[in-house]
Amino acid sequence: MFRRNFEDELNDLHVRFSEMGMMVNEAIYKSVNAFINHDKTLAKEVIEADARINQREVDLEKRSFEMIALQQPVTGDLRMIVTVMKASSDLERMGDHAVSIAKSTIRVKGNVRVPEIEQTLAEMATKVKQMVEEVLDAYVKADMKRAREIALEDKNIDAFSGKVYKMCLKQMQSDPDTIVGSMDYMLVDSYLERIGDYVTNICEWIVYLETGKLVELNANAKEDNIF
Template sequence: MTARTTQAIRHLTAGFTEMGMAVSEQIYQATTAFARHDPDRARQVIEADGAINETELRLARRSLRVLALQQPQASAFRAVMTVVKASVDLEQIGDNAVAIARETLLLPTATGLPSVAELLGQMTLAIQTMLEQGLDAYLRQEPDLARQVAESDLTIDRDFVRLRHHLIRELGADPKLAATITSYLVVARLLEHIGDHVVNVTEWVVYGATGQLVELNPGKLDRRRVTG
């Protein structure tokens, strides 16, 4: 690997990591806005998404330039492709955070569901931890850690199932809360989708480190793994 290619990959790595941390913050701010019914915070999340989108485009342009002009081989090629592919998932995580923020603005009332909000908070913390560990696996080029992070997504799925059951019970107790409960269910589903995107990121981490294209959590659709 030439010194020029090494430097280019170093810049891509730094940009990708910064994007990942920015997306993690967006997740936190969006779910906090929803839990606190804070429209101002929600609008800030929506406004901040433009910078994340621009970062994804900038990383894509830089990556394509490296591929075209320097024609990296082997591990260098994989490092560039990991950024190209995984940054798309980070951008989509940001889009999901925006969707959570928009759901805050659509809440019919400021009526909260404290017990459900607590479960959402637990899901949010678990997802942030998952994403940050995925970024750590990326920086350290540790495929085994990436696989462990992907496995933790099954916990997120179980949390979603538990939260959904809780919401159904809340609806049975007070049908007037139907609109609010629907919003909580939408947000929970968006968080579950974010977990799926983090798994995609870890799959690209494995590729970057080993050259293997893998599908992690292939048994995820087995309900026994999610509900058991």
């Protein structure tokens, strides 16, 4: 009975983490749509919904600590709980960046917009959203191989980021009226790039879940045994 209750709690932890991931993914999608479509009402929805994401992260951390203190899990079970704690923290930061994009939408007041740059940002956001969906699926399936593949996709996000940056510089040089708007584009670009980095972090926690080793994906890093 004791083991069954523990497994039920562990499953509930996984479900709540997955739900948090879906909440964050929706926030990213809405924030970029709000920015591209100049929709301040949608941007405000993202900002207001962030409290739920923050509360879910606090709840997951609290439950995780309680399970460690009361159940004293070992090896694989302990790794599962640690993974949820760490990965939920990454999700919360991703949600924060979605809020930052939403705030950029509200801050913009009559700036000259550049459709070509906005289209590139939209494509970048679509790729980021896809990565988030894929990493959540890899987490549910504990698919370490897929997690490593998803981490490699972050190079595409970095490429998008570099492209947007160059487009903004060129635009500002050719039309001074777009300087303020282009600076906002570069901010949104940086937020999306950071979200991609946090997806890579979650990929690393999936590898840890399966191997008990912390690895730095996309870098030549040493592996450290943990549990």
